[in-house]
Amino acid sequence: GEDVEQSLFLSVREGDSSVINCTYTDSSSTYLYWYKQEPGAGLQLLTYIFSNMDMKQDQRLTVLLNKKDKHLSLRIADTQTGDSAIYFCAESTVDDKLTFGTGTRLAVRP
Amino acid sequence: SQTIHQWPATLVQPVGSPLSLECTVEGTSNPNLYWYRQAAGRGLQLLFYSVGIGQISSEVPQNLSASRPQDRQFILSSKKLLLSDSGFYLCAWREQNKYEQYFGPGTRLTVT
Numbered sequence: 001g002e003d004v005e006q007s008l009f010l011s012v013r014e015g016d017s018s019v020i021n022c023t024y025t026d027s028s029s030t031y032l033y034w035y036k037q038e039p040g041a042g043l044q045l046l047t048y049i050f051s052n053m054d055m056k057q058d059q060r061l062t063v064l065l066n067k068k069d070k071h072l073s074l075r076i077a078d079t080q081t082g083d084s085a086i087y088f089c090a091e092s093t094v095d096d097k098l099t100f101g102t103g104t105r106l107a108v109r110p
Numbered sequence: 111s112q113t114i115h116q117w118p119a120t121l122v123q124p125v126g127s128p129l130s131l132e133c134t135v136e137g138t139s140n141p142n143l144y145w146y147r148q149a150a151g152r153g154l155q156l157l158f159y160s161v162g163i164g165q166i167s168s169e170v171p172q173n174l175s176a177s178r179p180q181d182r183q184f185i186l187s188s189k190k191l192l193l194s195d196s197g198f199y200l201c202a203w204r205e206q207n208k209y210e211q212y213f214g215p216g217t218r219l220t221v222t
Contacts, residue, residue: 004153030209031209033211035213040216040218041215041216042200042213042214042215042216043154043200043202043213044213045210045211045212045213048209048210088153088154092209096142096204096209097144097156097159097169098154098156098211099156100153100154101153102152102153103152103153
């Protein structure tokens, strides 16, 4: 079955790095995604990684994938107040449908 | 460039009333289209998806239905709303043979 889990809340100081973690159970996942949702808005695609990759970096964002442990993480370097949002990981499996985690609320304090 | 629109942005409806939410995509052809619901404080639940005009797959049995009358138009409907239908409804699209799925701005539905 498909199940994606995330911790509910993360608080970091402005300028520090944030690490948001995600675990999934479906070993047939092809792509894994990170989305950002600001209050009252839709989801913004931040980045995604193919399941045969270990790492992907895009400016301040670094995605790490441990396929053996089915663990995905998103690191945000130099976290800013504008990064405060809910972050969702998602996996793409059969029929290219996405299964989302419950989201991690990131709070950035000055 | 591609854009996705949803309307209305917010909606307050009484229990038992009908529902019609609309989603349109511009700048692409024959996209895959999706309807998700996000309940308060929870993740997204896939409700329907469509790979072409008139082709609808339902993920969850409920009193909602979806239709795709045109290539880039996706409609979510209900004949009689329930209190449990309240939530944030998100439409998404994806180009065939690509991996990125993009979301619309959402519709906040409150059933009273």
